[in-house]
Amino acid sequence: MAGKVDTSLPLEYQTHQDRMNILGFWVFLGAEIVLFATLFASYFILVDRTAGGPSGADIFHLKEVLINTFLLLTSSFTAGLMIREMRNHNLKGMLILFGITLLLGLGFLSVEIYEFTIFVDKGAAIGTSAFTSALFTLLGTHGAHVSLGIGWGILIMIQLVKRGLTPTTARKTFIFSLYWHFLDVVWIFIFTFVYLKGMVM
């Protein structure tokens, strides 16, 4: 519903439908929390069941993990800046930051895939043990979310270019940023409870 813009509200909160979409996305994130919590729980149950194969300490490498953490955290930061530019109605700055966010995400994915090949080289394939199954599934689910986010983000960028900054494109960008921050939070848990714990214990 195009129309006048109410300047007392952020652009993405203009219509009733926009507000509902954002709330709906929060509820969806609630479901995502349950989903990842279940994956983490399964991982913790299976983490010591290496069936004679490699354990976390054998395969984890601090270097890749730190690079990845840096890439994803930075991308979450640039996503935040992107929303700031959106609030300032600066479409160009917004697009640049959006692009950087997605590129950082792509970097993260490439490192993650590279890391997976290292795991396999060290004899830890997905079917090696219950531990590796849980590890690859947890990381893979997060990685699949990142991939989906990149594709989704590209679609929104195209719409921003084509339509400019409207309440609808603003709402879509805002929801995307919620999603992106969420993936970052999940990663922090993975970093702490999978990698650090795996390397220390």
Added chain:
Amino acid sequence: MGVLGAGTGHQFFVTGDPLILASQIAIGLTILGIVGGLTYFKKWRWLWTEWLTTVDHKRIGILYILAGVLMFFRGGVDGLMMRLQTSRPEMEFLNSQHYNEIFTTHGIVMILFAAMPLLIGIMNVVLPLQLGARDVAFPWLNALSFWLFFVGAMLFNISFVIGGSPDAGWTSYFPLAGKEFTPGIGNNYYAVALQIAGIGTLATGINFIVTVLKMRAPGMTLMKMPMFAWTSFITSIIIVAAFPIFTVALLLMTMDRLFGTHFFTVAAGGEPMLWLNLFWLWGHPEVYIVALPAFGMFSEVISTYSRKNLYGYSTMVWSIITIAFLSMIVWVHHFYTMGSGPAVNSFFSITTMLIAVPTGVKIFNWLFTMRKGRIKFTTSMLWALAFIPCFTIGGVTGVMLAMAAADYQYHNTMFLVAHFHYVLIPGVVFAVFAGLYYWWPKMFGFTLNERIGKWHFWLFVIGFNMTFMPMFFVGLDGMSRRMYTYSAGLGWENPLMFSFIGSLVLAAGFAAMVYNIYWSFRYAKRGVDHDPWDARTLEWATASPVQAYNFAKIPEVKSTEAFWDMKKEGTHTLKESEIEKIHLPSNSGVPFLLSVAIGIVGFFLVFEWFIPAAIAAVLIIVGLIVRSFDYDEGFYVSVDEITKTEKKWRGDL
């Protein structure tokens, strides 16, 4: 057995069993009949524009109900076959493998593809109307939810003719459900089809939560919401809390079966008990996902036909919330015997028994609602009345099962089967019937026939008790669950024969319902009043059947029984000057096509044909892109048109 197609050891078309051959022919003829009929009557366009692309919550609700009734039939035939098979000792109607497949599909079909859609269907029709809203929060997503559910259900249902049915029970415990012990593709169907349908359900949960939070009519605080809206709301919350667990469980199952991981295997460190825990962490709340909306329906029906407001409204609300909370912490009662230890078992024993308290509160509230009421014994009300004693039997036997120590005696016996049917059938199926008779005029503009309805009622209730009561006794007598045959002389023959006869009576009751629907479509008087039962909540404030936009003017709410007040004050009228144009969303074919694409990918995954699956997945991506670029803003219904529609049912404005 002939092998056609796939060379991986299973056959593509299942052949060699006369029962299955007969179903194949029947399915073929039905499809021919439908396609032929649509072509002959030139109805393809109508089907597409009115139904396949609809985003109207009322129509989506009707689609859900239709699918639910069909699936109830399928599950019912499975049930009859099981009862026939055990009606005599050493019976050779079904072999053990076929029996395994049938109790597996029966359980899943009944719970996920019959009970769920019937309830969600009624919720779809009624919830926005009770809230005084024009629609659900996300109409497009609502259509997607339905089609995902439907595609999942169909994918599951073709299993018995294409590739073979799942056969590890509706609970599909590992290691039995793993590749090692069930190498065929039947259990792949389980993993993939339930995943697709489950995601649809999750989306419904999100949709209804936002609908309740954001679309209530002005003045309707949460504590003024009708009881059915409350139960739908809490059910949606449980869906969002529990279904992701099932999503993960099925994902891990898929990984184990299709990609060689070791989550639940015994080899390579997998843990079968992880499956049990994840399954029941979802599975027990699922029982309340189906029970709570049913309780809401009984509340509406009992209060309307007792001609009184609901007794103890706020205790009702609190008891639902308590049940929802407790439902999340009882799951271990499904496997007391699997070595959790006394402390764990005791904890879950106590939480399980606690659920009886809020449930008992609700029963007393219903009884007090009826007390001193001027009860009208309509068919809906009869279902509600029969529910109370039958469900109480289910509840009491449930408390018996909750005692961990005693459960070592009943675990996985027919006693359990009797118990959960005494909860599920009165608590869900009776409620759905009550709800259908009650809300039918809202959906179709005519009432179901009350006289055939009474036949439906008595046959079904008597048949139900005859079928399931004997199971308590053979269960206590040692007959275990999922047994396909037994020797003579155990003393089970007579009760099991009685149970079989009962199931035929039950089936006759179902047939009476189908006949009632048919009869009423042909002969029932049309143009029924918008408020035929002199009811109390907002859905009755608008036309029957309901117009596309639900309410010409959004009602203002002052109490729980908004419409009752309006009637007393004479304020449910509409002035011509109050009419404004109304915004509605446009139809869309994307939810249907996207779901079909997902179904195709699912089908390839079931057969482990990964390259076709990857290719077909492109269709899903295309669908998502189309959706992302869709800026259709809907359309407006003009003041003229609204005026005309409203005049038609209100008389003059």
